Amino acid sequence: MMEQWAYHPWFGIILSVGMWIVARWVRRRTGTPLLDPVMLSVVAIIGVLLLADIPFEAYNRGGKVLDFLLGPAVVALAVPFYRQLDKIKRNLVATLASVVVGSIVGIASAAGLALLLGGSSEVAISLSPKSVTTPIAIGISQKIGGLPSITAAAVIFTGILGGMFAPQAIRLIGVRSRFAIGLATGTAAHGIGTARALREGELEGAMSGVGMMLNGLVTAILLPYVLPLFL
Amino acid sequence: MIRKETVYSFAILLAFLGVGNAISLGLNLHVPGNVIGMILLTICLLTKVIDIKRIEPAADLLLSQIGLFFVPPGVAVMLYFDLIAKQWLPLVAGIVGSLLAVLWATAWTAQLLEKKEAKEE
Numbered sequence: 001m002m003e004q005w006a007y008h009p010w011f012g013i014i015l016s017v018g019m020w021i022v023a024r025w026v027r028r029r030t031g032t033p034l035l036d037p038v039m040l041s042v043v044a045i046i047g048v049l050l051l052a053d054i055p056f057e058a059y060n061r062g063g064k065v066l067d068f069l070l071g072p073a074v075v076a077l078a079v080p081f082y083r084q085l086d087k088i089k090r091n092l093v094a095t096l097a098s099v100v101v102g103s104i105v106g107i108a109s110a111a112g113l114a115l116l117l118g119g120s121s122e123v124a125i126s127l128s129p130k131s132v133t134t135p136i137a138i139g140i141s142q143k144i145g146g147l148p149s150i151t152a153a154a155v156i157f158t159g160i161l162g163g164m165f166a167p168q169a170i171r172l173i174g175v176r177s178r179f180a181i182g183l184a185t186g187t188a189a190h191g192i193g194t195a196r197a198l199r200e201g202e203l204e205g206a207m208s209g210v211g212m213m214l215n216g217l218v219t220a221i222l223l224p225y226v227l228p229l230f231l
Numbered sequence: 232m233i234r235k236e237t238v239y240s241f242a243i244l245l246a247f248l249g250v251g252n253a254i255s256l257g258l259n260l261h262v263p264g265n266v267i268g269m270i271l272l273t274i275c276l277l278t279k280v281i282d283i284k285r286i287e288p289a290a291d292l293l294l295s296q297i298g299l300f301f302v303p304p305g306v307a308v309m310l311y312f313d314l315i316a317k318q319w320l321p322l323v324a325g326i327v328g329s330l331l332a333v334l335w336a337t338a339w340t341a342q343l344l345e346k347k348e349a350k351e352e
Binding site (some may be wrong): 016046074082191 | 241273291294301302303309328331333336337338341344
């Protein structure tokens with residue numbers, strides 16, 4: 001069996017924080033969005049665990065401690081939200097309408113594309129909540145007969161891709177509004193997208209937090225009605 | 232190193248998280264406790280029940296490092312390598328295609344409506 005030290009919570013914490021510090025340094029030195037610090041840290045840590053033959057359960061003793069801090073960090077999104085409230089109030093209709101559009105497009109396109117390309121209905125169901133934050137997505141997936149582990153993986157992949165490319169992808173279609181870029185990033189790529197949006201600017205970060213929060217609510221409500229249209 | 236104000240503001244965030252979790256569990260909601268906690272804290276900031284200065288120290292610290300907290304769930308992807316290998320095409324195409332569709336549909340709608348509202352003022 002594996003060495004005892006890998007099962008100590010400090011192993012996962014030190015490995016994660018260490019890789020995170022290195023990844024942020026690399027990101028700052030190179031300045032390329034391809035090297036998203038979340039993606040870099042994840043790839044490096046999976047590499048270390050596979051090479052050293054350390055099981056995920058050992059790493060996750062410490063991982064759970066960092067997971068826990070996600071809770072207060074999401075609560076803390078109230079701060080940028082409050083600071084940007086005037087901007088949101090002025091665009092209340094735009095904010096709500098855009099998130100509802102994004103939610104329906106997300107459910108339909110994920111399930112539709114998966115079915116079109118030969119995916120099983122289980123895969124299609126599991127992908128449908130992929131834009132919303134992990135705890136909501138897993139709750140939805142369990143409720144509607146998806147595979148929560150596939151949903152969790154899809155949510156994380158979506159977030160990492162969104163963290164790497166969301167602002168550039170949005171600028172491709174000629175959208176320049178910082179309000180729109182932030183809102184769409186959070187709606188499409190939840191918290192990992194929001195981490196990226198916070199680096200773009202406080203307005204982008206706040207709108208991304210709003211998009212993440214609203215899309216979690218809207219998708220939880222709409223998905224049971226929208227998804228059956230595709231199955 | 233860590234100031235008293237930071238600890239105090241972190242405790243407030245944890246209290247809101249706890250209340251949010253209790254509501255989510257108690258009412259059996261799909262919405263997770265952290266999102267409910269965020270909504271409650273926003274309401275308390277708006278109604279001036281809580282001064283924003285009291286929660287800023289820990290909030291700004293946590294938000295500047297929020298990506299770190301997604302690293303462990305990201306590493307958990309290694310548990311699903313088998314499932315991903317079996318249905319990689321519908322999975323990858325569904326994720327990438329849908330991500331772009333949501334980004335473009337949301338951003339386009341937001342920019343369109345934002346401009347209209349600005350003109351009305």
